[in-house]
Amino acid sequence: MKFSYFPGCTLKAEAGRSGETAISAAGALGVEVTELDQWQCCGAVYPLARDEIATKLSAVRALIDAKRAGLPLLTLCSACHHVIKRVNRDMAEDSDVRDRVNSYVAPEVPYGGETKVVHFLEMLRDHVGFDSVAKRVTAPLAGQRVAAYYGCMLLRPSSAMGFDDPENPSIMEGLIAAIGAEPVLYPQRNECCGGYLAIENKGAAKRRASEVVRSAAEHGADCIATTCPLCLYNLTENGAAGTMPVYDLTALLANALGLHVEPSSGCAAVCSVCSERNSAHAC
Amino acid sequence: MRVDNDDILRSSGTDVRKCMKCGKCSGACPSFDEMDFPPHIFVSMVERGDAAALLSSKSLWTCMSCFACVERCPRGVEPANVIEAVRASAMSPQGANRMRPEDVPVFLGAAGECLVPQQLLASAFRKYSR
Amino acid sequence: MPVESAFQPKIAAFCCNWCSYAGADLAGSSRLSYPADVKIIRVPCSCRVNPLFILRAFQRGADGVIICGCHPGDCHYTSGNYFARRRAALLFSMLDYLGVESGRTRVEWVSAAEGQKFAATMNDFAKTVASLGKCRRIGDLRCRTSES
């Protein structure tokens, strides 16, 4: 299994190691991941204005590079995934956007949405298989009650993302079960963490993130796991305030696979203690 | 400030006339309490051609683009797109950006490293300026 | 009726039995006049109108052809008028291309209750056709009778 990989700015910068963690976990599962030679920021937010072209260009460049490599494009960050997948859909279905972007980017062959955009979780579920993941787990997280946090961007709008049931998703719970932990279902798992409001209106972001953490706690979660760096930040900094550990799910995976991930610095809390099967392990 | 309602309709790419005024968007919105004009009123006012009144709305800056309204709308109206279109209009005059490059350094550490996820800065910058 | 010009167009009107023909009857019983140049051919449904009939009419020297059927959704046979509409759209654009001006062809929905509309439609259509003059484009010389 081979994939082109779009890391995105966040996973290259402060949460850098979490990107590497995910890639090494993929390697351990027999997936070969090649980072795109050159890539630019995905644009961070999908431009909702239909006539907006400029902010879609860098996503298209990444898609074209993946098409040249003849590989599906793997993404890890929810925002990158959201932007690239939706831009790809525009390129496939909206002839107006397609024509304008192609005339601007001028690739050797016009791009029409041919690249398949795959999120890391989808890769695990559909290409590796959660059963195979479970078989390779050497340090299962037994006894851990893990609340998956999806946030918004992976799931919505479901018609564009086609990722999972937008109101009752199961993909993260599938992975949590595969690495030996017990998934916790709670109603706030697909409600917003506060997103970029954290810059503009910290109070509002705090209220939102705290609501997510409260809901997870009330349903008996020991910790929250997510794959989105922004959610990770908001839940950790604005929601949990030390009351509930929030992890990058791929780091939990890496630990379960016995890769002994080092704790990440700053906001991106990555657990290293899980391999010791210790349930109380605030980083 | 002047705003062209038709521009907003076009750039939102959604048909606000399909709205049946059920209010599910505002029933789903997690940011409702932070808003002066909730999503259903955005749609309604744009539909009747009164987008200008929304340009100074607090809601422009408290919508989190979480797409709960888009996902749950039974009529396929995309309220978040309408809000975004008005937000873009509100920022189109010179100097109307909500976030400026000089606002960024407070989020940087001594060595220029980012104190928040880079994605957060990038998204906020994209949403709050143009 | 005062004859304003020597030219009197020949107009064939295909009317479906259930709506438009009844609408024409209502126009008659309401004594609503329209030019004698309009002559009606009764068909069970507007979808019975074969494009060949229309071509034949122009070949034989008609100056205008109108198809009248039930309003969309009201077809006695549920869907015939939709077929008629699609066929007419194609044929009329081809005729226009051949030089038979689009004003010479028309599809109109007239219900059994619309005597007024029937007469108004025929008056308007006849006026349009008259203003376009004689249709010579696809008329067949061999089909001309001596009087024309």
Added chain:
Amino acid sequence: MTKIGVFVCWCGSNIAATVDVDAVSEAIKAAPGVVFATNYQYMCSEGGQAAIRSAVAEHGLTGVVVCSCSPRMHEATFRKAAAGAGVNPYMVEIANIREQCSWIHKDKAEATAKAIALARAAVAKLNLDRPLTAPETPVTKRALVIGGGIAGIQTALDVADAGYEVDVVEKSPTIGGKMAMLDKTFPTLDCAACILTPKMVDAAAHEKITLYTYSEVEKVSGFVGNFTVDIKKRARSVSVDRCTGCGVCSEKCPSKRAKSEFDQGLRERSAIYIPFAQAIPNVPVIDRDTCLKFQTGKCGLCEKVCPSHAVDYSQEDEVITKQYGAIVAATGFKPIGLERFDEYAYSRSPDVVTSLEFERLCNAAGPTKGHLVRPSDGKEPKTVVFVQCVGSREASGIGAMKGKPYCSKICCMYTAKHAMLLREKYPDSEAYVFYIDVRTPGKNFDEFYRRAAEEYGVHYIKGMVGKVCDEGNGRLTVRASDLIENRQLLIDADMVVLAAAVEPDPSARALATLLTASMDTNDFFTEAHPKLRPVESPTAGVFLSGMCQGPKDIPDTVAQAGAAAAKVIGLLSKDRLVGNPCVASCDETLCNGCSACERVCPYGAISYETKTVVDRGAKDERRVASVNEALCQGCGACTVTCPSGAMDLRGFTGRQIMAEVDAICR
């Protein structure tokens, strides 16, 4: 060569004042085929008809043109007169010189010229007319009703009361349908079982009605008046004749883990079961998928305990074939599945229920014996939120639609009923109804809804629920908008009731194919005319009763069921059906077998068969179109669609219409 007589009517002065009738009858004599022409004061009078008769006798006429009023007025009169004189009635053409000429023109010369032109067109057409015979077919005096809910039962009773035999085919083990599941009915709040079960008993006891429960229609052939239908009677594994309905088998059955269909899965049932106490027939059926005997071979307990030796594991499905004159579709509805509406936490929380589940929870014969409690913990609910329009009135946006585009029509009323029932059972409870619009057209309907708000204190809130959170501690948090007060509400609820949209029963789609009855995009059966023929399918002899045609409440369903019965009775009361001879026919030597005509036919009257065709002396095996003349209604859609010109319409052939065109363009 047709010998044509032309008769010009004066219609008193209606025609004669504007049209020079003498000139017309004189001019038309020159038209090809015309051997006689005259004019008369009133052609439709006995004198006029006598003139036709004597002219036929005198001139040996084989065709008649009457220049008179609209054929819509007197075509039938003149056809009858011609037939009386020995002329084929379809060799009669009418030139409409009154409505289309004398009444709308003032200039006599102009009107006369037009009348002559119209007469010529009629003559030109008549020259190409061929004698036609209206087909006659006998009528099988028995009706088939498909579906045994209130719609099917009512139609069957009405038809049977008129003295005709009726068979009812019902796919589930009992008749009764959805109405049997209901607790109370709006707007009177009388008990559904009290008014339905007597009708079920009547149907079972009626000497003219035969019930085939646990049965399905497998094949339909034939046409109006003469349908042949295969009915598959699925094996009950219990002899209907021997069983006394004592219920010992169900009691002793060790396999009790199947979800009760009748109780909407809120209760478990045994593998051998009677759906509900008043089921008809009151005979159990073995669900072979959950029966230990059928699954493992071990058990056989029911056979042992049955006092009347009615259990029979060896029973097999049986197909019977019967003849019917008319078929009524009464296949009913079901609530849509709510898998894609998990913002309401339906699949997460047992205390989020559909309205039909709520109905069972209120019903004295239901899983809780009418004690309205939460399915999760059996506690009485104090706060209940009702959500209307769940999946109704939707439109597609950037993605596919999750629900249905139509209003389900019954939800506003039953929700008001449910809220009232709740408040009646628990006066200290709170009922919130979230609505988009409250739609209550119907006798005493709006009054009923207002009573819910005014007398029962139900909180009606204009707004919609955006999310239901199962808080995990037995509480549900409902987040919703209140549009009147422009606020967002968070309601701490014990139960949430979802008014799921209705959709046609899934079995209807396959049935429509069997019946060649058309359906709309939502799989509701299409009526022959939306206003004037609301209970007839466009396919002759097939009628529609109840929800299968569109959302309906019980009063509407019963009314439509009666209307469908009246149509059936009207059909069965005839000994023979006289058809329309002006139907499509296929020239097999021209047909290229493309199937284009089959696709446009709204009546399913065209089928294809491979047969030997003799074309210019040569025999050839070809796939050619064949028109069922009993089904064809004569619209002519196929004739124009046919690329090879093989299809033609009798009475309106291509050549005839061309001849008319030629005549008027002369």
